[in-house]
Amino acid sequence: MFEDFWAKKGEEATVVIPGWQTLSYFSDVTNVCWFLERDFGQEVRRLHKLVGNAVTEDRYIVIGTGSTQLYQAAVFALSPPDASEPMSVVSAVPYYSGYPMKTDYLRSGLFRWAGDARAFKGESYIEVVCSPNNPDGSMNKAVLNSETGKTIHDLAYYWPQYTAITEPADHDIMLFTVSKSTGHAGTRLGWAIVKDPNIAKKMTKFIAMNTIGVSKDSQLRAAKILKVISDGYEHPNTKSSMRLFDFGRDRLAKRWERLREVVKATKLFSLPEYPLETCKFTREKFAAYPAFAWLKCEKEEIEDCESFLKKLKIQTRGGMHFGVDMKYVRVSMLDREETFKLFIERLASLA
Structure with missing residues (x-):
């Protein structure tokens, strides 16, 4: 659906990457997520501040190959490594069809899919809250409440083309993705906004072990795309008035x-x-x-x-x-x- 919009933007959203650029694995070794490109991180924070859909101040940005990899990284980071049994992962029905498959695909000893959050009995769990919900569009909240329970908020669709932005989301782990915000699914890039530095480090470790970071070329393209979106609202006198x-x-x-x-x-x-x-x-x-x-x-x-x-x-x-x-x-x-x-x-x- 977004092809028409970006086609009309033309050169405004085009990126040229020189052959010598982005050769290293590393972007910023002082950053918790050391493969996060500075420009992309800045544009992510800028766009969230503009839209008002998520708190980014004093938070860590962790990037992944789409929110799929970030989901797996978050579940890994929240699961105790020495527990006697796998951590139960749940979500209220109707839940996103990808959650069960992503959770159980590797048959990990750290976590397992446990189905509907409303039917779950227990104190230790990871609840995935998708809001707006995929598939039914409802604005969901966590249904479980426990001192030992953990929560991941999948906010891929919390953007003003899909729903009203009523307040900035402020949760422990919030997942977003370029594919749903801008339409660039093929760029394969998502980001998590994380409160706890230790969780951010564990998520970064998972992605580093899994794919040794995330494509810098994708990050540079996405940074330009996000910049074009923000510029359209902050500097309306740019070449195109379409936003x-x-x-x-x-x-x-x-x-x-x-x-x-x-x-x-x-x-x-x-x-x-x-x-x-x-x-x-x-x-x-x-x-x-x-x-x-x-x-x-x-x-x-x-x-x-x-x-x-x-x-x-x-x-x-x-x-x-x-x-x-x-x-x-x-x-x-x-x-x-x-x-x-x-x-x-x-x-x-x-x-």
Whole structure:
């Protein structure tokens, strides 16, 4: 969806990297995350301060190859190395389908997936809180409370194109990613904002052992991308007046309006309703426009919504992947315009 925006930016967001640059593993040996490029770290802090969606003062920035690697690093850092049994990792349903796979893929002795946070019984755990939530767009909070419990906040979608920014998030570990904030999924770059220096060091160690740091080329490109976004709001007299969050919110608002009209006409499905919230960044009041549509088949005889829609050549992800029944499916709202139009046309054929 963001291709149109960046195509129109042209040379403004282009990066040229000389052949002699970024050869070393190291960026700043005095930094806890010693492979963090200074320019990228500065632009991350600048953008969060501009948007007001996360506290970065007196916090450590740890970067990873997307939030996937950062999630694994955070779970590793929070798991006691000498515990008698693996730490339980939980998240409230519907949870992001990647959490179980990422947690159990290596069959680690340090941690294991334990399912729905609401059904968990115990005092020691790592709860993953995704807010806005993937897949249903809800603003989630931790459901467990224990002195020995730990929490990771996945805030990949806490940006003003998706939801109102009501306050700066201030949690122990907060995960963000370039892919969801700017659209550059292929850059494979994410960052964590971490309070505890010891946790930041452990996360850095995991990434260093895993991939010996993170691509500097990706960091330099992402630094330029974030700079273009911030410049668009702080210096509006630049070459182009088009700004990323305005573009994303406008396009998603139109897509959600079209989808809700079609869903209403079919009488086969339902979608979540989101409350109106005042956004401190835009100073406007609006409902959320999530990156995914959490569609429910309301017709009794349709038990597997994913298979039902597949017959119409509509690709979705079924509810079982998110810890719920197959009446639900997740549909991406972020594809190219022509693909989204095709999706709406095929869904409308059921009306």
